Amino acid sequence: MHRLTALPLLLLPLAGPVQAGPAEEGEALFTAGARPGAPAPRATASRGATMPATALPCSGCHGADGGGGRIEAGVTPPPVLWSSLSRPAPGRPAYDAPSVLRAVSQGLAPDGRGLDPVMPRYALTMQDGQALLAYLRALDARGVPGVEEDLVSLGLLVPAGPLGQGFAAAFGQALSAAAPEGVFGRRITLRQMEVADWREAPAATRRLLDDGVLALASALPGEANEGALAVAAGARVPILSARAGLASSPLSFALLPGAVEEGVAALRLAPEPGRTLILVSGAAAEQRLAEAIAGRVGQTAEADPRIVTPAVLPGAMAGSTGILLLLPPSRLGEIAATLRQGQISLFVPGAVGGAGIQAAAAAAGQPVVVALGVPLEAGEGMAARRFAASGAARLGLPGRLGHAAGEVFVEAMRRSGRRLTRERLASVLEGPEAFETGSLPQQRLSGAARADAGRIAILRMDGAGTVTRAAGTATAE
Helix, strand or coil: CCCCCCCCCCCCCCCCCCCCCCHHHHHHHHHHCCCCCCCCCEEECCCCCEEEHHHCCCHHHHCCCCCCCCCECCECCCCCCHHHHCCCECCECCCCHHHHHHHHHHCECCCCCECCCCCCEEECCHHHHHHHHHHHHHHCCCCCCCECCCEEEEEEEEECCHHHHHHHHHHHHHHHHHCCCCECCEEEEEEEEEECCHHHHHHHHHHHHHHCCCEEEECCCHHHHHHHHHHHHHHCCCEEEEECCCCCCCCEEEEECCHHHHHHHHHCCCCCHHHCEEECCCCHHHHHHHHHHHHHHHCCCCCCCEEECCCCHHHHCCCCCCEEECCCHHHHHHHHHHHHHHCCCEEEEHHHHCCHHHHHHHHHCCCEEEEECCCCCCCCHHHHHHHHHCHHHHCHHHHHHHHHHHHHHHHHHHHHCCCCCHHHHHHHHCCCCCECCCCCCCECCCCCCCCCCCCEEEEEECCCCCEEEEEEEECCC
């Protein structure tokens, strides 16, 4: 990563004005590390290692829009827009074209002070430097999708039906209540897409991005959310999901842990997690989820849990220490006798079980252990008072999650400052400072579509639907 008090470039003549070259070539150099058809410049890292600039492009630290990067190792790369560089800043004079190039090639600020050594030094040709300067000047004229002088647009993906409607209503109410006059003079507008079939999620996500939104919020479940995460990752757009998913992206975040974290926490309650079973019906989505859980458990256990289907369950139960149920309730009947005979501990991720948890307990003739990533406690402070005064408090879990997402977005935009970009927003979302959501306890978000998932409640439900809370919590980390 680079920390800039300057910016990635290189060695050029330092006397006299530098003639700007094509901004398009500069964009390729800035974002990919080389101009089209030209060799990649050499970059020298902080410990003297050299490599092609394609391995250390400017945008990797300073953002594709030059608006400043995301925190890495405690360092926040500064903006490198020409409007930012050409003005004095705390601790440094203003840059001009020659001093920008000197900073990039030699690691020196305009006053001769050495820049942070974590910023690489780049050996650019004359043509490289001219193109890069042209691009930095052009960046100021480029708009940020979804951000205008007096408004900012967010995209919302919800499932069709009452649950999605509840989330959307709570999300909109939270935005209005937390920022009645907008953020930095920008009123917040919302563009919403309902998804009736999980296969429609990628297209719905692309439509919102085509409409021009700064970031996305998703209440979509399971495979639908995976499709949205994949599109957002490809477009480098921040997305905040209600529950964590399987997809990994630096710009994906979640309010709450998902089925993977819950499944991992549940299986770690077994005496020997590596000897547990994960029961699936054979559906592709269940298989992917099971593999993700098994891989995470296997990182700290003596072996990966074994993934099995109902057909092989009877022969696999001998010697196992527990079974994680991922298959749908409609398949419980065919394994009920096997489960009753084995009297083995049964676990269910709360995000997967739903109404099937009681059915599983009834089929097995014993309580089922449920790992629940939804906090039973609410939040505090002004956000909690806004939640209590809103209709969201009467909408159940969709209302809690929708309100929390709205509070997070408003606060994240405030922390991002007036110069709002996708990279700045993502940097704030993954930062160390917690968010007050009102409807949930303080939340610290992390990337790769995973939430601050450390503590997961452990419950037990019997066949009559009676729920008891086990002492303490489990962890997915």
